[in-house]
Amino acid sequence: MLTRDEARRHPDKNEVLRAIGMTVGFAPEMNLCPLTSGDRVLLCSDGLWEMLSDQEIADVTGGDGSMRQIATQLVDRANHSGGHDNISVVLYEHHGRSARKS
Template identity: 40%
Template sequence: MKIVGKTDVGMVRDTNQDAFKILALGQGAGLALVCDGMGGAQGGDTASYIAKKVIAETIQEKYCDTMGSEAAKILVRESVLQANHAIYETARDDPELAGMGTTVVLALLYQNHAYVAHVGDSRLYRYRNHQLVQLTRDHSYIQEMVDRGELSPDQARVHPDRNFITRAVGVQWDVEIDLHVLELEPGDRLLLCTDGLSSTCTDEQIGEVLSQNPLEESAEILVRLANQGGGHDNITVVIVES
């Protein structure tokens, strides 16, 4: 298992409110995590930092290399809930951070499976057999319009309201978390990314990069493509190769 990550402030923003974490857990297991913070001048990077720290610490503390599938699902969910409570309590105690939150997409890589937790519009893609597939569904108003047939995916990618999300970690005491379990095959690549990439680059562009380049170069090229497309947001990518 190989994992690489890269984050970039982009061409417009003054600060980077994205965060990512790569964690080796031993015996081929690992964690890949991407967050996209939101909430004013300080709130966004505070929220994404707290999520990164709490999720990584929770998984590192409670991970066991003999746990079963159900325990792994419980662990990824618990890690996001712990982050949610930590962000919410921090914002409650500091008026300048009120309303802050973050997206989260993570994959706990364990025994040829990826245990995925997802909140917001950061995404997980899988590249397998020359095909790129988006495996998470954005929690956003624009995605709901796509689901109703009111927008095409290409229209959604450039819609002015594409950044309005319907779920975030830390905004309320409770949060609804999407969970997935993916069986991994040798050669699979997983891409975790913020919308700084997915709102700028098409699936065709992303798939082409993943198909033609080694892992580290793929991350570099994807960030460069997003910046060449305007770099309107922070850009973060984490790529896993099984």
């Protein structure tokens, strides 16, 4: 496992290993993570996480506003921090019931 700084400097950092839409030999990596109402999930490109610290991302995603407003704020902050790459953000807030064991 690489640290965040090692990942930023790694010579293969731009190599795509998995992508949505790949069909030949595609094996998605999946993990189960129980969600409760109000939990937020962020999917983003390196254009975001290379520009903002984990704490900055947590501060913004934990704030008030619609998911659209928060996603826009993340992109704006990354751009103001020197954003030199494309920035993709998908933000989801769970409003369903938590899963229960039967």
